[in-house]
Amino acid sequence: MDKVVFCNGAVLHKTQCVPSFGDWIHSILKFSQALHRMKxxxxxxxxxxxxxxxxxxxxxxxxxxxxxxxxxxxxxxxxxxxxxxxxxxxxxxxxxxxxxxxxxxxxxxxxxxxxxxxxxxxxxxxxxxxxxxxxxxxxx
Structure with a gap:
């Protein structure tokens, strides 16, 4: 999962999110993958x-x-x-x-x-x- 889709429809690569989100983006993506695995x-x-x-x-x-x-x-x-x-x-x-x-x-x-x-x-x-x-x- 290298892309982040925002509520307004914007799609950014995770590296584009780092300046605003910092390392927090990696934690978000890891958590969302865990939820995704739970279906x-x-x-x-x-x-x-x-x-x-x-x-x-x-x-x-x-x-x-x-x-x-x-x-x-x-x-x-x-x-x-x-x-x-x-x-x-x-x-x-x-x-x-x-x-x-x-x-x-x-x-x-x-x-x-x-x-x-x-x-x-x-x-x-x-x-x-x-x-x-x-x-x-x-x-x-």
Whole structure:
């Protein structure tokens, strides 16, 4: 996997991403290959992403509500993978999938740090969604 496809349709070679992403790009590609080997569908990836976005963050006003939401997402993910094809029926598939969360959270934190650095250097403004969700609550 030498190419990165962005949400806007832009396709870049991984070496073109290094100036903006730094070595973080290699970790992203390694992680995405691991997810690809697990043959995740869009619904599973969406649940994982939601679990990372709602994770305990600095300044949360109602952590109990967040925990309830996390449990609901995990239940949805469990129900979804149990109703999917043969790959999701492998022993411990859900555990393996949930086991990816710490690495995904770490990658997200590294990404936020990178965005914060780029913002401080006045190189690039953060994407609007990142600005809305994270920039006011960042502990760094």
């Amino acid at each position: 995740l569908d869009v619904s599973s990836v969406s649940c994982l992403a939601a679990l990372v976005v709602i994770t305990d963050r600095h300044g949360l006003k109602d952590p109990g509500h967040v925990e309830t939401l996390q449990n609901q997402l995990i239940t949805c993910l469990k129900d979804h993978v149990s109703g999917c094809g043969s790959d999701s029926l492998q022993p411990n598939y859900l555990s393996k999938l949930l086991g990816k969360l710490p690495e995904l959270r770490s990658l997200c934190t590294q990404g936020l740090q990178r965005i914060f650095y780029l913002k401080l250097q006045n190189i690039v403004p953060p994407p609007e969604i990142v600005e809305k969700l994270f920039m006011d609550t960042l502990p760094f």
